[in-house]
Amino acid sequence: MRIGIVGVGVVGSSVVRILQQNKEVIAARAGEEIIPVKGVVRSLGKQRNVDISLYSDIESVLNDDSIDTIVELMGGVDEAFIVAKKTLGAKKRLVTANKALLAYHRYELQEIAGEIPIGFEASVAGGIPIIKALRDGLGANHILEISGILNGTCNYILTKMLYENIDYATALQEAQHLGYAEADPVFDVGGIDAAHKLLILASLAYGIDAKPDDILIEGITKISNDEIAFAREFGYSIKLLGIAKRQNNQVELRIHPAFIKNAEMLSRVDGVMNGISVVGDCVGETMFYGAGAGGDATASAVISDLIEIARSKGAPMLGFKKPFESGLYLRSQEEIQSRYYLKAEVADKTGVLAQIAKILSEEDISINSLLQQNGMNDAKILLSTHYALEKNIKCALKRLGELPVVLSEPLMIRIKD
Ligand SMILES: NC(=O)c1ccc[n+]([C@@H]2O[C@H](COP(=O)([O-])OP(=O)(O)OC[C@H]3O[C@@H](n4cnc5c(N)ncnc54)[C@H](OP(=O)(O)O)[C@@H]3O)[C@@H](O)[C@H]2O)c1
Structure with a gap:
């Protein structure tokens, strides 16, 4: 060749x-x-x-x-x-x-x-052979879910914040100094790079054709030490996750930061490393871990393609000889269900919590755990919810933001179970 x-x-x-x-x-x-x-x-x-x-x-x-x-x-x-x-x-x-x-x-x-x-x-x-794993090794399975830490720069920043107690800006600077993050890091920290990768995986797993504009993409720029404190208190890590999940004839695709329980394998994927969990209906969960970037690790994957081509093991690029599962379509972002973390900075007055709880209850959202941090004249309410619909959470966030006792725009992060 x-x-x-x-x-x-x-x-x-x-x-x-x-x-x-x-x-x-x-x-x-x-x-x-x-x-x-x-x-x-x-x-x-x-x-x-x-x-x-x-x-x-x-x-x-x-x-x-x-x-x-x-x-x-x-x-x-x-x-x-x-x-x-x-x-x-x-x-x-x-x-x-x-x-x-x-x-x-x-x-x-x-x-x-x-x-x-x-x-x-x-x-x-x-360097992780995830394309061949999905296209060939797991070819017998319906893929139920893929959850991946697909961007090493974001993972490095979030790991540093969690374990070394430094803030987002300092961790980003370190990542830039070490050559992990570009001078303009928006592609990485904005979640766009991870979204590109998720779309490729979703084509292999589901044959679904979506473009970056079609899917939910949130980066890590809003993660502060408050979220780190919540994660520590309740036994989570925070990761930028790419999720592709099939339910019935719908596939949801999303990139966002998520809390993951410490016991989960993905929560142990630290620093610049990448990790991907793939759940198939026959095989159950499989885990892939390794270097997500770097000249030699990436070249290892490039050369594996050259070897495969030289062996003439020709297969259509995305793996399907004929289209299948044509009834599958992309789930609307509004219909996504998750557990959520919410943060609201509020005036330190009586009755504030009751106002927040009332809005959540009216939007069909129930609280799972709650942490209150008191300042001099204000307080922070950090809470997690049980499963709720994305559209209900978005309405609740809007309504919370309009309450006079809520002092700044409330923050939401999804929790991955
Ligand atoms: N770096 C990683 O860890 C990594 C990991 C996974 C995937 N990738 C992907 O691999 C690809 C290459 O990444 P990289 O990090 O190797 O990039 P890079 O270091 O910036 O190298 C790009 C190369 O392409 C040349 N080039 C760019 N535009 C050109 C043009 N119009 N005509 C001729 N040559 C041109 C550049 O020439 P000059 O040298 O003269 O500038 C340079 O040699 C990208 O698609 C990237 O997303 C990279």
């Missing part, structure tokens, strides 16, 4: 180095040698420690007839989509780590590809 690599940055450099370092074992598994022939970068003048011929012109790689497989590692959506289409148009096989591209264009790419294989193991959870 002779490959061209479009984008020789963090992941691309690792792909080249590992293909050279582990040449024998990779060739033994693939049944042939996988040779990195040409790479494409934006700037040829940049100092790089990578042993491959570099070009700045994408066409010189796409039009090289001696190259049969293109590895797209440039990132972004529009330009990468053009590269992917040209690759498939030239009947070359495609491997990509680009979750943003797939969040928008996976179904179009599958359609264009037809029988040409597309590998995308590296697009979700870096």
Whole structure:
């Protein structure tokens, strides 16, 4: 197999180095040698420690007839989509780590590809082989639920806040200093990166076509030390979770911070690590844990796709030979049910709690546990609820926010049981 690599940055450099370092074992598994022939970068003048011929012109790689497989590692959506289409148009096989591209264009790419294989193991959870697990290993199952910690930057920040008692801004700064978070971290902390990955997993599990705008996406920017205190008091950790859940003929897809009981395995997935729980109707719960990012871990997944393609184990990109479960549709965000944590900053007066309880009861929401923190002239009410409907919680939040005794916009975080 002779490959061209479009984008020789963090992941691309690792792909080249590992293909050279582990040449024998990779060739033994693939049944042939996988040779990195040409790479494409934006700037040829940049100092790089990578042993491959570099070009700045994408066409010189796409039009090289001696190259049969293109590895797209440039990132972004529009330009990468053009590269992917040209690759498939030239009947070359495609491997990509680009979750943003797939969040928008996976179904179009599958359609264009037809029988040409597309590998995308590296697009979700870096080194964890979750794509092959869902598409192949768990192929016998109806997938009931996927819950994943899919963004290492958010997990690092939340872990630091919980165990080292530092605030959100300081934890974010540390993540940036260590190179986990970008200078503009909005894609990570806003939940968008995790949403891209969840959409890919949902296609494999349910064959459902949704775009980022269709699903509930909340990031971690509102998590403060109050929520950390509540988590400690009641035995939870806080994680940014991606949840894909099937109930009857509906699938709900959501990204948001959630409290998780300390006894749950996902609550032990700390620091930059990723963890994914998949529940199948035959197998029960399976857990996947590992490095969700980093050059070598991601390259490990990229190369696994190259090996699979070299073995000619062709399968449609998203796993289904023919559409199935066509009766499944995306659940509306309003109909999601969860337990909830609510925080309200209130005037320290008698009767405040009664006013809050009245609104919750009118919205069919019952309280599970409650913590009150008193300040000089005000107080914070932190509470968890039993199961309630998302639309009822949103109404209750609006009504609570309008109470004169509630001093700032109340906060809600979902609890994962
Ligand atoms: N880094 C990770 O841990 C990780 C994990 C999972 C998935 N991914 C995905 O893997 C992909 C690559 O990520 P990365 O971290 O390796 O990115 P990166 O370090 O920024 O590398 C991107 C590479 O693409 C080149 N490039 C960008 N636009 C180009 C263009 N228009 N023409 C030619 N070359 C272009 C860049 O050239 P220059 O070097 O000249 O700038 C660079 O070599 C992304 O889709 C990312 O989401 C990354």
